[in-house]
Amino acid sequence: xxxxxxxKVWGIIILLAAGIFFAVPNAxxxxxxxxxxxxxxxxxxxxxxxxxxxxxxLLEANSDSLFETRLESLEDNVRVExxxxxxxxxxxxxxxxxGDRLRFMxxxxxxxxxxxxxxxxxxxxxxxxxxxxxxxxxxxxxxxLFTPTPEGKADAVNVAMLQAVEVIRRRIDELGTREPTIIRxxxxxxxxxVPGLDDPQALKDLLGKTAKLEFKMVxxxxxxxxxxxxxxxxxxxxxxxxxxxxxxxxxxxxIISGDQLTNAQQSFDRGQAIVNFNFDATGARRFARVTQQxxxxxxxIILDDVIISAPTIRSPILGGSGQISGNFTVESANExxxxxxxxxxxxxxxxxxxxxxxxxxxxxxxxxxxFSSILAVALVMLFMVATxxxxxIYSCIxxxxxxxxxxxxxxLLGATLTxxxxxxxxxxxxxxxxxxVLINERIREELRKGRRVMDAxxxxxxxxxxxxxxxxxxxxxxxxxxxxxxxxxxxGFAVVLTIGIVTSLFTAVTxxxxxxxxxxxxxxxxxxxxxx
Amino acid sequence: xxxxKLVPDNTNIGFVRWRFVGVGVTLILIALSIFGLATRGxxxxxxxxxxxxxxxxxxxxxxxxxxxSRIGAxxxxxxxxxxxxxxxxxxxxxPLQEDDNPDAAKAVEAQVLxxxxxxxxxASLRSQDVVSGKVSGELIRDGTLxxxxxxxxxxxxxWVRFEWQFGVGALVALVHDVVIALGIFxxxxxxxxxxxxxxxxxxxxxxxxxxxxxxxxxxxxxxxYRKMEMIPLVDLSVNEMLARTVMTxxxxxxxLIALIVYGGEAxxxxxxxxxxxxxxxxxxxxxxxxxxxxxLGVGPDSxxxxxxxxxxxxxxxx
Numbered sequence: 001x002x003x004x005x006x007x008k009v010w011g012i013i014i015l016l017a018a019g020i021f022f023a024v025p026n027a028x029x030x031x032x033x034x035x036x037x038x039x040x041x042x043x044x045x046x047x048x049x050x051x052x053x054x055x056x057x058l059l060e061a062n063s064d065s066l067f068e069t070r071l072e073s074l075e076d077n078v079r080v081e082x083x084x085x086x087x088x089x090x091x092x093x094x095x096x097x098x099g100d101r102l103r104f105m106x107x108x109x110x111x112x113x114x115x116x117x118x119x120x121x122x123x124x125x126x127x128x129x130x131x132x133x134x135x136x137x138x139x140x141x142x143x144x145l146f147t148p149t150p151e152g153k154a155d156a157v158n159v160a161m162l163q164a165v166e167v168i169r170r171r172i173d174e175l176g177t178r179e180p181t182i183i184r185x186x187x188x189x190x191x192x193x194v195p196g197l198d199d200p201q202a203l204k205d206l207l208g209k210t211a212k213l214e215f216k217m218v219x220x221x222x223x224x225x226x227x228x229x230x231x232x233x234x235x236x237x238x239x240x241x242x243x244x245x246x247x248x249x250x251x252x253x254x255i256i257s258g259d260q261l262t263n264a265q266q267s268f269d270r271g272q273a274i275v276n277f278n279f280d281a282t283g284a285r286r287f288a289r290v291t292q293q294x295x296x297x298x299x300x301i302i303l304d305d306v307i308i309s310a311p312t313i314r315s316p317i318l319g320g321s322g323q324i325s326g327n328f329t330v331e332s333a334n335e336x337x338x339x340x341x342x343x344x345x346x347x348x349x350x351x352x353x354x355x356x357x358x359x360x361x362x363x364x365x366x367x368x369x370x371f372s373s374i375l376a377v378a379l380v381m382l383f384m385v386a387t388x389x390x391x392x393i394y395s396c397i398x399x400x401x402x403x404x405x406x407x408x409x410x411x412l413l414g415a416t417l418t419x420x421x422x423x424x425x426x427x428x429x430x431x432x433x434x435x436x437v438l439i440n441e442r443i444r445e446e447l448r449k450g451r452r453v454m455d456a457x458x459x460x461x462x463x464x465x466x467x468x469x470x471x472x473x474x475x476x477x478x479x480x481x482x483x484x485x486x487x488x489x490x491x492g493f494a495v496v497l498t499i500g501i502v503t504s505l506f507t508a509v510t511x512x513x514x515x516x517x518x519x520x521x522x523x524x525x526x527x528x529x530x531x532x
Numbered sequence: 533x534x535x536x537k538l539v540p541d542n543t544n545i546g547f548v549r550w551r552f553v554g555v556g557v558t559l560i561l562i563a564l565s566i567f568g569l570a571t572r573g574x575x576x577x578x579x580x581x582x583x584x585x586x587x588x589x590x591x592x593x594x595x596x597x598x599x600x601s602r603i604g605a606x607x608x609x610x611x612x613x614x615x616x617x618x619x620x621x622x623x624x625x626x627p628l629q630e631d632d633n634p635d636a637a638k639a640v641e642a643q644v645l646x647x648x649x650x651x652x653x654x655a656s657l658r659s660q661d662v663v664s665g666k667v668s669g670e671l672i673r674d675g676t677l678x679x680x681x682x683x684x685x686x687x688x689x690x691w692v693r694f695e696w697q698f699g700v701g702a703l704v705a706l707v708h709d710v711v712i713a714l715g716i717f718x719x720x721x722x723x724x725x726x727x728x729x730x731x732x733x734x735x736x737x738x739x740x741x742x743x744x745x746x747x748x749x750x751x752x753x754x755x756x757y758r759k760m761e762m763i764p765l766v767d768l769s770v771n772e773m774l775a776r777t778v779m780t781x782x783x784x785x786x787x788l789i790a791l792i793v794y795g796g797e798a799x800x801x802x803x804x805x806x807x808x809x810x811x812x813x814x815x816x817x818x819x820x821x822x823x824x825x826x827x828l829g830v831g832p833d834s835x836x837x838x839x840x841x842x843x844x845x846x847x848x849x850x
Binding site for chain 1 (some may be wrong): 535537538542637649658662667670674680681686689726730734741744748749752773775779782783784788793794800803810
């Protein structure tokens with residue numbers, strides 16, 4: 001059992017060398033490592049935000065807001081198709097969008113069936129099952145109702161989230177921070193992690209805005225009294241005007257939207273911060289046409305349903321570029337420019353969890369954590385050597401190798417070390433120490449029974465191995481279940497634990513046994529006594 | 533040179549003889565823990581309670597009472613204010629309204645920070661967590677589920693590797709450790725957050741390790757000494773493993789004390805939980821996991837070859 005074939009010895013040495021190889025970058029500062037040649041290992045173990053500072057945001061899609069835009073475009077389609085209906089336009093009215101439903105009335109009761117056919121034609125197939133995205137039903141004889149099917153809902157959320165992740169990435173890139181982590185979680189959530197951010201509030205501000213930019217005409221005929229009582233004239237809506245702090249009536253029809261922007265930049269106009277923008281070709285044509293037709297009339301620039309300014313068109317704007325002025329500071333103008341450049345979020349995202357660790361705390365935690373861990377390991381080693389002598393030294397080398405291997409494997413896998421991960425690390429070190437204690441105590445026991453040294457060592461390893469196996473497999477089972485069911489921190493713990501148990505079994509049992517084998521084979525048969 | 537021996541060779545301590553005392557102590561501890569949990573409850577951090585948590589750092593130790601009264605004057609609900617690191621850092625927890633409005637959190641944060649900065653201009657925000665009620669509910673659910681399923685999974689493995697009594701024994705010992713650890717958190721009012729869950733998982737892992745090591749020796753001895761009564765056999769096994777138990781527990785304890793003393797505030801809560809867990813876990817392996825085997829009627833015949841299904845597990849070594 002103590003015998004090791006040459007192949008096995010080399011196998012073990014190569015494994016250890018590989019582990020050390022991949023762990024090496026962690027001993028150097030990141031800047032230095034990134035300059036290393038191609039063949040060198042350059043991956044470092046990630047430190048979680050709790051250890052190095054940064055922001056963690058969990059965002060959840062507000063599905064009501066998701067359907068708002070989808071239903072608006074559906075409404076447009078319904079109007080167009082009803083107008084084009086065979087046998088003359090079908091008059092509709094009383095259109096309402098509520099939540100995820102669209103409702104409207106068909107004025108001519110005789111044509112309800114035809115309207116339903118047209119409406120059904122507007123729904124689309126989603127997924128492989130061929131389900132439609134909306135159900136069309138009739139209620140009160142002449143009202144048509146679009147309700148999203150479960151498949152339609154899921155598809156809408158899915159598409160929106162895919163786009164949202166892209167938009168978030170563009171926005172964060174604009175902030176110029178490095179290596180943000182943006183991961184979709186579950187159906188309707190996104191986790192955003194940005195390490196070492198100086199101003200987490202800026203991040204939150206950027207992500208918390210949908211950035212839906214719209215240009216609409218101001219409804220100049222609206223009655224001031226009516227506006228004050230909170231009612232809008234037909235075809236118009238009331239929106240808050242941030243500039244004057246009062247609601248204002250604007251036409252519901254969107255002249256042009258932010259989707260047609262190609263660029264936006266913060267700039268100055270007569271000392272005032274503004275945002276310059278450019279439309280794409282279609283947008284530019286449309287903008288030119290509308291401004292030509294409406295010279296002298298005010299239009300509203302609306303961001304996320306708030307009017308940011310309502311300038312009057314002095315002359316037609318033909319070049320496809322324009323500017324937004326409002327009560328901007330340089331920062332807020334710059335933020336708006338970033339938002340417009342990176343596009344609107346297809347769905348409103350709410351921050352449902354936010355964790356920010358300042359860079360100071362992160363550094364303090366690392367320093368204290370590193371120092372105390374080194375101290376802890378040093379004490380453990382001292383203990384082991386004082387108790388088990390030669391085999392204690394073997395255990396210490398194995399322990400050092402074990403920790404190097406864990407770091408190596410974690411770097412290779414790109415795993416993240418968090419505070420709970422550190423707890424897993426401690427447990428692993430404990431398991432490794434325990435394995436050696438079990439082996440060494442067993443060797444002591446066998447020696448007491450009067451066995452020869454080599455026999456005692458051999459039996460010690462054999463007998464202790466069953467116990468060590470049982471104990472560690474149990475922990476691995478627990479770790480895997482935790483990884484599978486647990487959330488963030490528990491996962492972090494489980495990852496380190498799983499890696500650590502495998503490496504500690506390898507180092508604490510196999511590697512120390514190899515050391516013992518080297519010792520015996522060097523002084524074959526001459527070992528009469530073992531101080532343990 | 534003489535090596536250190538923490539436990540003399542061939543000890544013969546009658547552990548099992550004291551099992552009724554052990555059970556008494558256990559029951560009292562469990563009763564106290566449950567009582568504490570029922571009456572005082574856990575001091576949930578924002579992870580589980582939801583809300584806003586800020587840690588504000590000061591150049592000079594701040595007057596906590598002053599900070600408390602300033603925040604109290606804001607009228608933002610019942611804030612929990614604790615000092616960390618001799619009042620150079622103050623942790624402030626504020627429950628948020630149910631509506632999970634992100635702007636609400638922002639407003640409260642600005643208010644609190646403003647009130648503090650007014651009196652202590654050098655104060656700075658070190659960290660800040662906002663967890664909505666929805667997320668905190670999920671965190672509790674996921675954490676509890678993961679821990680419970682892990683415990684059951686482990687018990688099943690032990691049942692397969694040993695016998696059902698061992699699985700039950702290990703499970704009871706684990707529940708015991710977790711309940712007592714929770715009880716200590718209830719009585720000390722230490723903040724209970726997600727990191728503490730990680731510490732509890734570590735306790736489960738450690739205690740399990742300890743229990744299995746003892747069980748393994750019991751199984752070995754059951755096969756070796758077919759005629760021995762169960763009580764002396766458990767005693768013998770525990771005594772044989774005593775050197776190992778003491779050595780491992782002490783080593784871990786020494787390492788953890790280093791982490792508690794020098795690890796800083798970030799590590800304090802969970803290293804302390806782990807130290808408590810190691811003490812409780814070591815105790816439970818001997819006084820909970822052992823006696824349960826006796827009560828559940830494990831005997832030398834538990835590992836006989838006739839026992840179908842267990843046959844392949846029987847050692848063939850002399």
